[in-house]
Amino acid sequence: MTLVRLGYVAMSVHVQNASPSKTMTYTNFAKHEDKDAATRKLVKLAETNLHNCLRLLRHNVAHDIDFFRLSSKLVPLATHPELKGWNYIQSIQPSLEKIREFLIEHPEIRVDFHPDHFVLLNSPGKDVLKNSIKTLRMHFELLEGMGIDHRHRCVLHVGGGYGDKEKALEQFIQNWALVSSDLQRMIILENDDKVFTVSETLYLCEKLAIPMVFDYHHHLANHAESDNWHEDWKRVVKTWKSSKLPVKMHISSPKSEKQFRAHSDYVDSAMFMDFLQKVKGSVPQIDCMIEAKQKDDALFTLMNDLRKYPEIEIMDGGSFLIR
Template structure:
């Protein structure tokens, strides 16, 4: 028997006018001649994003959804090299504290981030590496302000293959040595759908002591001919052995055969249950992040469909046991 908790990514399609990713472009910023006024506008947008994030957490609690990915775009332009340095945390203290208070009163809720694709830790370009670490530090500070232990809260892809995967993996290991330990502990790695397979990502995770987030859809889209995910499942779980958090994975379905890598609106319940039948009993709990276009709508549909399977015992609106 395994407990499965479902989550979704950043934004709801059920709660109107609640985007946590409102932004201002750099072009819009430069058009405001008074830079102090421009910074104040960035702060107002950021405050609105955090307020909407709090509303989404309230929405999740109403439906017993205990797993949620925060938007990495909560603070627009925060790391733009041409934006004057500003203390964005102090003006946002009230909104950050509202979220912190919610999380303190709901300790069962798991929160994480998935920084954008431009965070690349295996680049040989020192400027790209510095920018990536700056972005990771922003995520670290936000987690701390929200009262969340940053350990194992940021999912990353390995990075670019640059035409030679083995060399790119070794570059990641080389760069790892100059990444601050506090940021190292925050990172978990995900197999991707174009470059680094499950086996390659596992190699890194085992070598560096980093948990692996198994993305089933990515595996289906990109794996070597002799690679079978189930043969590696024990190794995947073992990467989480020293984590305070239960293992997590990503679940999504292909949009269609032609656009196989693209996410569908909803999750194919039969595909998901077939996967769960293979892993049930191998671990006490698995947190599954749904990466579907319909966001929480996909979670609600999946919960409605999965209850029809005899081995499923529904616990609440976002969790169930599989026997």
């Protein structure tokens, strides 16, 4: 028997006008002659994003959803080189404090980040690595500002293959030594749909003591003939042994056979059950992030679809037991 908590990504289709990712391009920022006034606009956008983030967290509590991915675009232009020296955390601290207070009131909620694809820790390019670390530092500071324990809160893909996957894996290990220990503790790694398989990602996770996020859809899209994901799952579970957080996985469904890697609007419950039947009982709890275009509606729909399976016991609006 395993408890499964479902979560969704960053935005809601049910809560209107609640985007946590409102932004401004640097081109528009640079058009302002008064840079202080332009910076105040950035702060205002960030405050709106954080306010909407808090609205979404309240929405989640109302629907028993205890797992949520924060937008990585909460603070526009936070890492832009032309705004070096901008103390954005100080500027938005009151808004961060409101989220901190809410999360203290609801300690059951798990939140994390998944930075964009340009965060590449295995890049052979020094500038790419430097900018990636800078972006990770921003995520760390946001977590600190919201009073969230930073450990194992930031999902990354391994990165690019650069024509030689074995060399790219070793480049990750080499670059890992250049990442500060506090940022290292924040990071968890996920298998991806094009380059690094579950077993290849596990190689790094086991070698560097990094928890691994198992993405079932990515595995179906990218695996070797000899791969046995059920056996690899046991290894995935072991990577979480030193974490205070439950094992995390991602679920999504292909948009179509031709667009297999693309995410569908909703999650195919039969596909999800294929996974659950093989892992039930292996761990007390799995936190499962839904990566579907319809966000929270995909979660609500999946919960409703799961009711038809006799081995599923619905616990509340966002979690269930599989026996």
